[in-house]
Amino acid sequence: MKSVRQLATEIVAREGGFVNDPDDPGGATNFGVTIHTLRRLRPGQQIGVNDVRALTRNDAIEIYIEHYFRRPRIADLPEPLWPTVFDMYVNAGANAVRILQRLFVQMGIQIAVDGVIGPQTIAAAHRAYDMAPSHLVDAYGIARRDYYYRLADQRPASRKFARRRDGGKGGWITRAEEFIAPRFHLSDAEHRARTRGWA
Numbered sequence: 001m002k003s004v005r006q007l008a009t010e011i012v013a014r015e016g017g018f019v020n021d022p023d024d025p026g027g028a029t030n031f032g033v034t035i036h037t038l039r040r041l042r043p044g045q046q047i048g049v050n051d052v053r054a055l056t057r058n059d060a061i062e063i064y065i066e067h068y069f070r071r072p073r074i075a076d077l078p079e080p081l082w083p084t085v086f087d088m089y090v091n092a093g094a095n096a097v098r099i100l101q102r103l104f105v106q107m108g109i110q111i112a113v114d115g116v117i118g119p120q121t122i123a124a125a126h127r128a129y130d131m132a133p134s135h136l137v138d139a140y141g142i143a144r145r146d147y148y149y150r151l152a153d154q155r156p157a158s159r160k161f162a163r164r165r166d167g168g169k170g171g172w173i174t175r176a177e178e179f180i181a182p183r184f185h186l187s188d189a190e191h192r193a194r195t196r197g198w199a
Contacts, residue, residue: 001079001082002083004065004069004075004082004086005061005065007069007082007083007086007087008060008061008064008065008069008086009061010083011032011064011086011087011090012031012032012057012060012061012064014032014087014175014178015029015031015032015060015090016031016032017030017031018030018052018053020049023157023158023160024161028049028052028053029052030052030053030055030060031055031057031059031060032060032064032090032091033052033055033059033060033063034052035047035048035049035051035052037063037067038051038052038055041063041067064086064090068086068089068090069082069086069089072089072094072097072117073117073118073122074086074089074117076117076122076125077100077117077122077125078125078126078129078136080129080133080136080137081100081125081129081136081137081140083179084137084140084141084144084179085097085100085140087175087178087179088144091175092147093115094115094116095115095147097115097116097117097121098113098114098115099140099143099144099147100121100125100140100143101113101114101115101121101124102143103128103136103139103140103143104121104124104125104127104128107128107131107132109124109127109128111124137179138180138181138184140179141176141177141179141180141184142176142180142184144176144179145173145176145177145180145186148161148162148172148173148176149162149173149194149195151172152172152195152198153198156198156199159195159198162195163191163195163198167192167195168188168191168192169186169188169191173186173191
């Protein structure tokens with residue numbers, strides 16, 4: 001199993017460098033760290049776009065380890081879930097946990113869907129993993145992929161993150177599928193069918 005630092009380093013590589021896309025609700029972002037995150041982590045400071053641009057790769061890795069892995073308590077989940085939940089927490093915050101909690105509910109485990117990894121979620125995660133050790137990571141990855149599609153259904157400006165200009169899979173979908181066994185990847189035709197209704 002990879003170390004948390006290795007996982008964080010991979011996330012930073014996946015996120016890429018500085019961008020300031022007007023269609024991204026996160027605003028100015030560097031290595032995946034948004035201007036809103038930086039303002040939250042540096043209270044009392046006037047944080048602007050240049051502060052985001054000045055972030056280093058190592059700054060981002062440290063932020064991810066502390067604020068997106070340790071504090072949310074991802075370490076208390078079964079270890080095979082760490083890479084995908086950590087990656088999704090960086091990408092979607094507490095929604096990463098809500099996706100997991102909804103999955104547990106679908107498995108018949110009664111749990112609050114509140115986006116918080118507390119004792120109830122930790123116990124549910126270990127129970128779910130015991131129920132389906134060979135499938136839970138794939139099931140979560142598929143739920144992630146479905147989340148991205150639904151987000152793009154509801155917000156047309158976000159569709160470019162789920163579908164490339166040529167109609168193929170966009171970054172959100174390929175990112176989710178990095179954590180899904182190849183046999184569960186959507187074919188190009190299936191992806192195009194899923195997004196056919198988008199303008």
